[in-house]
Amino acid sequence: MGLSKETAQKLKYLWEDGHEIEWIETFIKIVNKDTKLVPFILTPEQKKFVEELVKYGIVLKSRQLGISVIIIALSIRQCIVYPNSNCLLVSHDQKSCNAIFDKLKQQFNSLPMWLKPKENANNRQEIKMANGSKISAVCAGNKDVGRGDTLHLVHLSEFAFWKMPEKQLNSITQALAPDGKLIIESTANGLNYFYNLYFQAKNNENSYKSFFFNWIDGSTLFEKDYENSVEIYKAKNNNELLKVEELNDEEKELVNLGATMEQLMWRRLKVASGGLDAFHMEYPSQDIEAFISTGANVFDNKRITEVQRSIKKNNYIPKNNITDLPLELQKFYGRSFFIYQIPQVGQKYYIGCDLSEGVGLDHSVVEVFSQDGEQVAEFYNNKVKPYQMAEIINMIGRYYNKALLNIERASGGNSCIERLRYNYKYLNMLKQKMFDERNKAIWRLGFETNSKSKNIIINDFIELFDTGAIKINSLRLLQEMQTFVINDTGNMGANSGSHDDCVMGTALALFALKDGRHYKW
Template structure:
């Protein structure tokens, strides 16, 4: 018997359970249940893979509390009626197959069981009403598969008042895309608030393995080998993994099936919330790094190093809790995020002071503030407290004079639907060139940022303030360092399909303008045709004579 907390003695000493083979056995904590019991707190969020036994354990814990602690009011909420019935049936199974004397039961309905001797109640319901829980007092609350609730945020408002003084609150679920549950996980991961995040990947379940046959070689992908090395997995575990993955995929290139599998059986938190292939940023070099310093809403990931150049992007908000004001600091060499500030209650004036403060810390960094909307006041404040030579300037034509067109210099970057593609593509360029992201919230926003019918934005209900702040900083890097960073060195692919012979400049230009790849480079990245030609040549669109297989 493994004991993580005192309630484990009650669970294993009183209850029996039907195992995965449908055989009734004594309730003995499995490895995952024991790991959680040791780490459990009064306010927990559990992000997990499928079928790891958390619902069974929490049902046993809450029923044990009803039988041993007076005035217990235990509540389990599920995502739909079918799941509610399964929870209720499981609790009644525990009671029916209890070791020793049967408990005295008072009221026993389809949703509620009372234990009059202890004045305790066990309620199991469906999370379908925002008003559920008002007027009640809850001591133990389990929100099962919370990511699948229709309105988790609304339910939180109605039920948390009743559970304000609860001994235990547990939100447990597999991932379900980017929703309120994901935001709660992200907040708990950053130790912001009262909840503790517990993540249990598929390999935490000791039964997830398949034995190898003598001399068997597994068809591992490069990403499988990286996964295996990073998480110290065995070949037996990897055999289980690729076999299970094949059940989700209709064919080897089934991206949707693969993403669904990774959501159901994640290896990491990032993988659990990975979304579809329609995202704008395909490459995001993320490394989960703990801040070396945190002061309020400011996270310092790398201290300033004398001699290095830094760029700061400032995305303003109204400071009324509707969206976030964000300041992001990037280093130009090596390309990496070094600091960020994010808060929804910081007004434009205060955010300018914060940007100036970080700018002075990071070697008088070059600051690119948003110049429209709330940024109009922010830029006006910033120019009074920070050297204007270190603030981004743009030229705008005002009128045509005697000696030609005249221009007016303005501070800040004007973010519009027309200018957004440039700044977002600039950020995408640096991400592909290895710009390291350390902030979990920034990474979360990058993962879901998308192009929807020509509009660059976050999905409905999500934020993109960190993305915009980083994109502004990317514009600053482009202005400070016009040369493109070197692309990572990769082995060129073998020539396939048509090989383009470049006999003269005119032929090369024609190929650039009449090739899908060439048009894409010009349209998306504003590259000069000569630069496009170089890029295409690097990708093996070279002279036919260079390839012995060319005819």
């Protein structure tokens, strides 16, 4: 019997790109937590993920939010809508691989008989379809993963737990079809390659689009868990519920993020059984708290997380609200340059500059602090050449009441100092008293960084941060502080694969602030 015109139009609509959600909700069923087979109705988090998915995606998530499940559904749709497709689901161990494949088979078998392609093979590793498509589920570390294939949808599950992730990712990426999609998804597992990839994506420093899904917004999947936790909490607390006045500071911040009292009672039971650090890693409320640091960290990770939690996204002043910003700075605003507080009349400002050669590797950074210890502006860019940075520093310095500049004499710093003094006639720059080979005192512009001087300025930074003497407004700076460590040789710097340019720029600014001098100009 032929299809009605209405049915044919609906099928045509569902087969078009952009209607993935409707296709999945129409044809696929899943087993819910009550073990019942039900239509796959996506959660808000799953819908957001599907709607915003691009060629390269990286997902940091709380546990059990159903991201793997929706990726399985997308792979099934890919193989049916586009015959001869090849989808690859890679897990970090055999147990996870088996679980993924079981969910794949369940979803595939739930398809209407008229829609489900005939299977040429269905084993513990792959489903091969008569239309030429296949979906494979394998373990990370298999040397044949992706070899010789052209892949149209790839899911790398719990990527933070992989061994040699960078090497394997490079191999799989080379097999990706021009119109294929690669999705990296994981809970956190410390400061590793996944951490670097995620925050690079968040900062628009690589090809990936970052997604973060916290445990608070995923409440629809845990309603019964919350109900059970309320009863357990009451049984342990004289039949009393948790009250607002009993909340600690972190719980109050979670309420501001949307947490309910039921969720907080569930959280308290989780923390009591597994510890706060483990909860932050598996059930983060904000991305930065998910990454548990080691004892080698220089800065207090707990305080970093508390500060980060207090900062709103896009907390810099909107460009349209700044009327006197120089034209050259306007083109960088919102991408490389951010202002958190405009200059105040009579206020003194201090600027630290850690400069690179502008060849796409390390960043040139300008950090601006007020005399009260508040970070008021930040500039970072890894493509601007030193001679261009001199012009930018000149404009930022003059904009902030002819701020005192402290520029590191390394990499692009020396040439910037020369241009600022002689081309731009910038006179308010920090000087260091040094002694030549004849023990004659000489004054040199800028800051000489060596192991001794670096330890001094970093330890000053640590003290000011720990004691609450400074206010940090940059999320990027906090991310760098989180990965600033002492290595095996006793040297301080960024963890492998991370940056410390903002940390050093801030340390230089705070050194100038602590020195307190301003030269008459």
